[in-house]
Amino acid sequence: ILVIDRWGVPDSIRAELMGLYNDKEFPIEGCVFIGDIPIAKVRDAQFMTSAFKMEQGGRHAMADYCVSTDRFYDSFDLQWTFLQQDTARSEYFYYSLDTDCPQVLRPTIYSARIMPRTNGSGDKYEKLRRYLQRVNEADAVNNPMDHVLSFGGHGNLSNSWTARMDEKIEMRDQLPWTKGQWNGILFMDFREEDFIKDALIQELQKPGLDYAILHHHGSEEKQLLSGTPVSASFETNLMSVRDYVHTQTRKYAQSGKTMAEARKSIEHYIGFPFPEEWMKEAFDEAVIAADEARAYAEDIHVDEFSYYHPQVRMVNLDACYNGSFHMDRSIQESYLFSEGSGTLIVLANSVNSVQDGWINRYSGMAGLGMRVGYFAVMNNNLESHVFGDPTFSFTPAADCGFDVNREMTDYDAGFWKKQLENEYPAVQILAAYMLAERCQGNHSDLLAAKFRNSQYGIVRLAALMELANYNDDNFVECIRLGLDDGMEITQRFAVLYAGDRGDESLLKPLMSLFCESHVPERVAYDLGSTLSAYDSVSVFTAFNEEFPKHSYYLNQDSIRNLKMRILDRNTSLVADGFDDEVLNPAYSEKYRINNVKPLRNYPAHFLVPRILDYLSEPKEVQLQCAMLEALGWFELAYMAPVIAEKAQQIMNDDRFDESIRKEARRTYNRLKK
Numbered sequence: 228i229l230v231i232d233r234w235g236v237p238d239s240i241r242a243e244l245m246g247l248y249n250d251k252e253f254p255i256e257g258c259v260f261i262g263d264i265p266i267a268k269v270r271d272a273q274f275m276t277s278a279f280k281m282e283q284g285g286r287h288a289m290a291d292y293c294v295s296t297d298r299f300y301d302s303f304d305l306q307w308t309f310l311q312q313d314t315a316r317s318e319y320f321y322y323s324l325d326t327d328c329p330q331v332l333r334p335t336i337y338s339a340r341i342m343p344r345t346n347g348s349g350d351k352y353e354k355l356r357r358y359l360q361r362v363n364e365a366d367a368v369n370n371p372m373d374h375v376l377s378f379g380g381h382g383n384l385s386n387s388w389t390a391r392m393d394e395k396i397e398m399r400d401q402l403p404w405t406k407g408q409w410n411g412i413l414f415m416d417f418r419e420e421d422f423i424k425d426a427l428i429q430e431l432q433k434p435g436l437d438y439a440i441l442h443h444h445g446s447e448e449k450q451l452l453s454g455t456p457v458s459a460s461f462e463t464n465l466m467s468v469r470d471y472v473h474t475q476t477r478k479y480a481q482s483g484k485t486m487a488e489a490r491k492s493i494e495h496y497i498g499f500p501f502p503e504e505w506m507k508e509a510f511d512e513a514v515i516a517a518d519e520a521r522a523y524a525e526d527i528h529v530d531e532f533s534y535y536h537p538q539v540r541m542v543n544l545d546a547c548y549n550g551s552f553h554m555d556r557s558i559q560e561s562y563l564f565s566e567g568s569g570t571l572i573v574l575a576n577s578v579n580s581v582q583d584g585w586i587n588r589y590s591g592m593a594g595l596g597m598r599v600g601y602f603a604v605m606n607n608n609l610e611s612h613v614f615g616d617p618t619f620s621f622t623p624a625a626d627c628g629f630d631v632n633r634e635m636t637d638y639d640a641g642f643w644k645k646q647l648e649n650e651y652p653a654v655q656i657l658a659a660y661m662l663a664e665r666c667q668g669n670h671s672d673l674l675a676a677k678f679r680n681s682q683y684g685i686v687r688l689a690a691l692m693e694l695a696n697y698n699d700d701n702f703v704e705c706i707r708l709g710l711d712d713g714m715e716i717t718q719r720f721a722v723l724y725a726g727d728r729g730d731e732s733l734l735k736p737l738m739s740l741f742c743e744s745h746v747p748e749r750v751a752y753d754l755g756s757t758l759s760a761y762d763s764v765s766v767f768t769a770f771n772e773e774f775p776k777h778s779y780y781l782n783q784d785s786i787r788n789l790k791m792r793i794l795d796r797n798t799s800l801v802a803d804g805f806d807d808e809v810l811n812p813a814y815s816e817k818y819r820i821n822n823v824k825p826l827r828n829y830p831a832h833f834l835v836p837r838i839l840d841y842l843s844e845p846k847e848v849q850l851q852c853a854m855l856e857a858l859g860w861f862e863l864a865y866m867a868p869v870i871a872e873k874a875q876q877i878m879n880d881d882r883f884d885e886s887i888r889k890e891a892r893r894t895y896n897r898l899k900k
Contacts, residue, residue: 228255237265237320238309241300248303248336256636257337257600257617260297262355264340265320266553267299269307272324274860274897275332275609277581278547280827289313293321295553295577296609301338304329319553326893330859332607333664337600339617343564346555354564362616365571370540371624372437372594373405375412376430380423380443381454383545384583389747391416393715394587397685400652401591404624417443421456421463422524428535434569436539437621438594440587445546447554450527468497469505473518476509529561536567540621541599543574545586550575550612559614572599572615580610583749585688585716591653596623597631605660627654640666647677655681656689663693675701684714691720698863703730710736715747722750726757727863729832734761738769742777742790755797762833763798770794805834816847823850826857835866839873845883852890859894871898 228247232240247255270283270293281292290313299307299322306328313319324330343354377398384390391414398405398412405411413430417423431439444451455467472493479489486506494500508514527535542562544550549558550573559573589597589605600617620632627649634642643666646658659677662670671694678690691709694702706728709721722740725733740746741754758766770791780786808814808822826834838854845851855877858870874895878888 232264235265237267237299237322240264244300244336245303255336257339257598258301259339259341259600259617260300261341263318263342266295266318267297267307267322268293268295268313268319268553269299269322269324269609270294270310271893272609274330274827275324275607276578277584277608277610279578279580279610280824289321290316290319294609295551297338297340297603297612298332298334298609301334301336301603302332303335304331304333316553326889326896328896330893330897332609334604334607337598337602337604337613337617339600339603339613339615340552341563341615342552342560344555344560346560349564349566357566358564358615361569362571362619365540365619369622370437371404372402372621373411373624374435374437375402375405376415376436376439376539377412378415378417378427378439378441378443380417380441380450380452380546382444382582383442385749385752386418387715387748389715390583390749393684396714397587397716398590400683400685401587402594402624402653403651404594417453418457421453421458423453424524424527427452428527428531431537431539431542432535434538438541438543438590439539440543440545440590442545442582442586444582445544445549445558447548447551447557448529450544450546450549450558451525452527453525468501470518470521471497472501472505473509473514476506477515480510527558529556529558532561532565532568536565536569537562538569540570541572541574541593541619542570543586543590544576545580545582547576547579547582550577550610550614552577552612552614559612563614570615571619572613574599574602574611574613576608576610577612578610580608583719585692585720588656588689589653591651592631592657593621594624595627595631595651595653596620597635601635625651627651638665638667640668640670644670644673647673652683652686655683655686659686659689659693663696669697671697671699671701675705678705679708684712684717687712688714688717688720691717691724695724695863698728698867703728703732706730707733707736710740715750718747719750719753722753722757724863726753726760727830728865729760729830730865731761731765734765734769735773738766738773739776741794742770742774744777744780755793756829758794759797760830760832761798763795765833766794766798767791805831805837810837810841816850819847819850820853823853823857827860830861830864832861832864832866835861835864835870839870842873842877845887848884848887851883851887855887855890855894859890859897862897867898871895874898 230243244258268290273280276294279294281287283292306325307322308325310321310323341355341358343351345351377394379391395414402412415427415430420426441450456463458464475493476489479492490506544558551557552559559575562568562570562573589602593599598618598620600613603611603613638661640662643658643661646654649655649658659674663674674690674694678687681687691705694705706721706724709717712718712721725737737754737758741758746754774787805822809819838858842851842854855874861867861870874891877883877891878895
């Protein structure tokens with residue numbers, strides 16, 4: 228169905244899509260926005276992003292703190308209040324998420340964008356013509372997903388080799404047909420070369436590459452691939468330090484610091500003194516040019532698509548901002564529309580995104596023929612978007628026993644229960660999602676059994692993630708089991724869920740893991756923040772009971788003291804800041820608010836009673852709003868029902884300011900069962 232937008236207003240487009248979806252005879256399953264379709268930028272919904280958090284208002288422009296998202300169009304359960312149209316960028320329309328609609332993001336249909344820009348790299352209509360012709364030609368070709376590239380850039384997965392090794396196992400379980408003698412899945416890492424860009428570009432330009440998953444940092448116009456070279460060469464390492472001194476010297480000079488102040492800061496960071504000559508030469512034009520050339524060689528830039536012609540059919544950009552379709556230039560637009568490109572689909576994010584998530588979750592289903600538009604439906608983030616033709620699908624590389632795309636809109640629990648035993652782990656992952664998020668009924672027991680019994684780490688992870696929708700005793704028990712899981716990502720998610728939940732029964736197994744002699748890097752890091760969710764008395768009591776059981780340490784006393792210092796640093800950070808600064812009226816309200824916001828990332832459950840007590844009577848309006856907003860992030864907390872009850876009381880109490888009651892209503896709707 229072709230719908231032509233003659234109004235240029237998001238609300239009318241959304242209403243038309245809802246009407247087409249509700250057609251009893253031929254309801255649509257998805258849509259694609261071609262050309263200059265208005266861009267909805269939304270506020271009051273940052274909890275629906277994976278990582279984006281920015282103060283709404285204050286010194287920030289509305290265009291910056293509002294998220295560009297097509298979830299406005301495809302998530303019919305959500306309700307929005309129109310705020311205004313941007314005066315400088317007429318395609319921007321600003322909305323606020325209503326407090327009374329469901330505060331859960333579950334898109335009703337899939338959507339995608341095909342949006343070429345006129346940005347100095349060609350006429351947008353010519354770009355569109357080339358792309359549509361390429362898609363049309365691809366439809367006539369038999370193309371299974373059997374050549375895959377996975378790249379790990381600087382900072383991805385916390386540079387953990389353990390995580391990268393497990394990812395290889397995961398990908399082979401997702402795509403078992405790639406286990407043959409040919410190199411069905413190629414793994415690359417930025418540490419293979421000082422500057423990996425050219426090697427990566429060469430692989431992405433190879434004809435026949437079906438799917439590339441690129442884990443790295445990003446910006447609107449850059450793919451940030453490499454960091455400081457990791458080298459055994461003294462000369463290379465010395466040059467890296469010298470480059471750092473040059474960069475920081477110029478940075479401090481621009482900020483108005485003296486050279487003495489700059490030297491002190493730089494030496495504090497690198498840990499040793501350096502020649503004065505390094506700071507002086509930082510302003511030499513030849514040195515500046517050489518530094519800029521080295522920096523440019525670390526990343527892929529939009530300008531380089533004039534000679535970089537990617538041939539990969541679908542690319543998944545696991546990075547911040549690469550999908551900034553609201554900007555005149557962006558990485559996703561370059562992949563789809565640069566001359567000579569063979570790319571059909573880009574998966575990318577419009578704002579920053581969580582770096583250590585599970586981006587490969589539905590890759591196996593794409594290999595089994597699922598339309599790529601469903602990635603937008605199942606990723607459940609405001610920032611995650613599909614760019615290109617959402618109806619594109621690879622030729623199924625194997626027969627999973629049913630028509631994938633026909634069943635994607637069939638929420639028959641009986642059918643999906645059977646698929647939990649499908650021979651392909653990718654189908655089992657999809658079945659867990661369907662049962663928990665789309666089908667009627669409570670399937671907690673079934674998912675808990677799958678977690679306990681599956682031989683596949685990725686299936687166990689999917690079951691654990693979907694059990695979070697029930698947040699019941701099964702969820703707590705599987706978190707406990709997951710703390711000892713053999714797959715790093717499953718173990719790490721169990722640690723994170725334990726912090727979100729805050730259940731006292733999880734403290735002992737958490738402490739047992741903390742006292743172990745070797746824990747994967749990412750798991751160890753997340754253990755610190757998770758233990759900060761518990762009060763310090765309980766934490767140190769559990770430590771004193773658990774540590775003596777680990778008698779194998781060679782230096783028992785020194786290890787004990789080290790771990791106690793780690794615990795003290797993590798447990799005191801949140802509690803001390805709250806007692807001394809948030810509840811202390813001697814500080815300004817703005818300062819106190821800034822110390823409430825960390826609770827959104829670090830849910831200190833033991834502070835909840837104190838916060839609720841502070842909310843018993845009307846006090847500072849903005850501070851109480853901030854407290855209620857932070858409590859809304861305690862969705863999985865064992866105290867969520869108590870918080871919801873207090874929020875309900877406040878929203879019905881006329882003594883409180885209307886803005887407080889509105890925030891209480893939003894928090895209540897986020898936490899209520």
